[in-house]
Amino acid sequence: MKDDMSDVRRVDKAHRPDLLKNKWQRIWHDYKVGxxxxxLFILAGGLVVLNCVNDTLSSDIVVMVVTLxxxxxxxxxxxxxxxxxxKMGAAAICATFIPSALxxxxxxxxxxxxxxxxFYHDSNILYLYICCxxxxxxxxxxxxxxxxxxxxIFIPMLCGEVVGMLTGMAVxxxxxxxxxxxxxxxxxxxxxxxxxxxxxxxxxxxxxxLNQDQADxxxxxxxxxxxxxxxxxxxxGILNQLGKRFPHLTGEGALMPDSMSLSNSSxxxxxxxxxxxxxxxxxxxxxxxxxxxxxxxxxxxxCGLPAPVGMLFLAIALKLINGISPSLLAGSQVVYxxxxxxxxxxxxFAVGVAMTSWQALEEALTLANLLVxxxxxxxxxxxxxxxxxxxxxxxxxxxxxxxxxxxxxGTGDVAILSAGERMALMPFAQVATRVGGALSxxxxxLALNTVLA
Numbered sequence: 001m002k003d004d005m006s007d008v009r010r011v012d013k014a015h016r017p018d019l020l021k022n023k024w025q026r027i028w029h030d031y032k033v034g035x036x037x038x039x040l041f042i043l044a045g046g047l048v049v050l051n052c053v054n055d056t057l058s059s060d061i062v063v064m065v066v067t068l069x070x071x072x073x074x075x076x077x078x079x080x081x082x083x084x085x086x087k088m089g090a091a092a093i094c095a096t097f098i099p100s101a102l103x104x105x106x107x108x109x110x111x112x113x114x115x116x117x118x119f120y121h122d123s124n125i126l127y128l129y130i131c132c133x134x135x136x137x138x139x140x141x142x143x144x145x146x147x148x149x150x151x152x153i154f155i156p157m158l159c160g161e162v163v164g165m166l167t168g169m170a171v172x173x174x175x176x177x178x179x180x181x182x183x184x185x186x187x188x189x190x191x192x193x194x195x196x197x198x199x200x201x202x203x204x205x206x207x208x209x210l211n212q213d214q215a216d217x218x219x220x221x222x223x224x225x226x227x228x229x230x231x232x233x234x235x236x237g238i239l240n241q242l243g244k245r246f247p248h249l250t251g252e253g254a255l256m257p258d259s260m261s262l263s264n265s266s267x268x269x270x271x272x273x274x275x276x277x278x279x280x281x282x283x284x285x286x287x288x289x290x291x292x293x294x295x296x297x298x299x300x301x302x303c304g305l306p307a308p309v310g311m312l313f314l315a316i317a318l319k320l321i322n323g324i325s326p327s328l329l330a331g332s333q334v335v336y337x338x339x340x341x342x343x344x345x346x347x348x349f350a351v352g353v354a355m356t357s358w359q360a361l362e363e364a365l366t367l368a369n370l371l372v373x374x375x376x377x378x379x380x381x382x383x384x385x386x387x388x389x390x391x392x393x394x395x396x397x398x399x400x401x402x403x404x405x406x407x408x409x410g411t412g413d414v415a416i417l418s419a420g421e422r423m424a425l426m427p428f429a430q431v432a433t434r435v436g437g438a439l440s441x442x443x444x445x446l447a448l449n450t451v452l453a
Contacts, residue, residue, distance in 0.1 A: 136336020193437015
């Protein structure tokens with residue numbers, strides 16, 4: 001018996017290194033802050049603190065990647081873990097607004113503020129992010145879905161935007177608000193397609209046309225976009241409960257009541273193969289995004305259309321005509337997913353530090369603004385419901401898509417469809433957010449250009 005126990009102990013000792021090794025590997029795999037494994041996150045934080053103490057935090061790209069990743073994912077993880085609101089886009093809100101508040105109240109080290117601000121403005125990294133997000137997300141959409149989405153939901157989308165704008169303007173004017181500011185900085189940003197695809201290109205266009213600082217324009221629009229998205233999330237949850245009470249009004253994710261429902265659309269024949277794209281295709285996908293942006297810059301020089309919007313129209317045209325090869329399409333999708341996963345929260349943190357004025361945000365959160373936002377989104381959704389029902393579509397599902405027109409980009413789509421329990425509508429949410437947002441941005445800038453002419 002004694003010998004048997006000795007054998008057991010010897011076996012345990014022999015396997016202990018493997019057990020410890022597995023536990024260590026599980027720490028790397030299971031414990032993460034955002035996408036960063038916990039050991040690397042702790043190391044990054046320690047190095048940032050050390051550089052701040054020694055006053056050696058530089059603004060070069062290597063140090064800034066570590067700094068932005070540490071703070072951006074920390075803020076995002078905090079928002080994601082908040083009860084209830086954590087699933088409603090709070091991660092993006094926290095990644096943007098927490099750093100802005102920390103700067104305003106002097107709680108963020110000045111070395112971090114100075115280095116991040118210098119890097120953000122000198123590197124123009126925002127433009128790289130815009131290129132890869134807009135082009136990649138547009139090309140990632142199913143081509144058949146894109147075409148059918150235009151044909152089937154364009155009418156409720158357009159009617160909703162018109163009614164939403166008119167309602168928002170009417171409420172704002174009744175409250176005595178300035179018509180110019182009300183239309184361009186309050187009503188339009190609500191339906192501009194979120195932050196990366198909406199508020200940021202819109203602020204760039206405003207800065208060029210109005211000769212003002214982009215930070216000021218974006219600072220005024222960010223809280224409007226966030227509050228519009230929050231309103232849409234709440235309405236999607238209400239619509240879901242309405243569908244459970246009146247099941248004849250919903251297709252539970254199907255837009256059409258017949259067998260030709262768009263939620264079961266045929267697969268995209270232009271879709272890339274299931275095999276992983278080669279590194280060369282990924283590199284070419286990133287280059288494609290940058291080249292389209294450069295073409296967008298040339299379009300701006302010719303006709304005054306902001307480069308990000310022109311780039312988006314070019315990407316849509318390429319998708320509709322099958323203008324790129326499947327391998328390049330697959331590479332663009334990987335680039336988009338990488339920037340969406342790994343760069344969004346660091347970029348939002350940089351925007352919060354370098355461009356978002358907490359004082360401006362506080363001034364924007366007024367009762368009048370809230371009334372305009374809620375009335376605009378509510379009227380947009382009700383219009384989608386009524387028009388969808390009138391043309392023979394499931395009204396609740398169309399109304400939930402209308403909610404996405406006021407969403408916070410891709411993050412808002414996920415939160416809205418999750419609240420409405422309609423994730424099958426994601427392709428159409430992308431159409432409503434990106435295409436509808438692009439149309440709103442383009443029309444807004446064309447209208448502004450006309451007013452100023």
